[in-house]
Amino acid sequence: MAGRPGRSGGANKLTPEELLRRGTWRVYRHGPRPASLALAAARVETGSKSDPVSIPPALVEGLTGRGLAFVRDCWHRYSGWAPASLALLRETGFTINAVEQLRGERGERQAQRTLLALLAALSLEK
Numbered sequence: 001m002a003g004r005p006g007r008s009g010g011a012n013k014l015t016p017e018e019l020l021r022r023g024t025w026r027v028y029r030h031g032p033r034p035a036s037l038a039l040a041a042a043r044v045e046t047g048s049k050s051d052p053v054s055i056p057p058a059l060v061e062g063l064t065g066r067g068l069a070f071v072r073d074c075w076h077r078y079s080g081w082a083p084a085s086l087a088l089l090r091e092t093g094f095t096i097n098a099v100e101q102l103r104g105e106r107g108e109r110q111a112q113r114t115l116l117a118l119l120a121a122l123s124l125e126k
Contacts, residue, residue: 016083031121034087059090066100067093074124085122092118 016034019025025033055075063071071093075081081089095115102108 031084032087032091034083056086059086060093063090063093063097065097067095067097070096074122078124088118088122092122 014022014024016025016030019030020034027033055072059075060068060071071089074089092115095111095118099108099111099115102111
């Protein structure tokens with residue numbers, strides 16, 4: 001029954017892959033759209049500091065410069081990445097690159113606001 005605590009939702013929850021396949025992904029409900037199905041498909045866990053798991057290629061594909069360095073640093077510094085967090089991390093890398101490219105231009109302020117929102121959504125605290 002809708003609207004009743006403990007009695008609505010959860011039982012019929014769809015996976016991110018199914019939502020994307022059906023075309024029913026909604027940013028306001030599900031968060032930022034995953035960059036690729038491969039990125040959203042598997043929950044990735046990092047290893048210990050002495051034996052880190054390599055970064056998935058889908059996570060860093062197309063990233064360069066400071067955006068790539070940020071993603072690599074976060075990957076090695078934090079663990080327990082969920083697919084949604086990986087999508088946010090990837091978008092943050094691209095936004096860092098966009099801020100760098102837009103220095104002194106018209107879209108710089110909007111890119112900075114987007115970057116702040118993404119960083120807040122990642123909640124990267126130890």
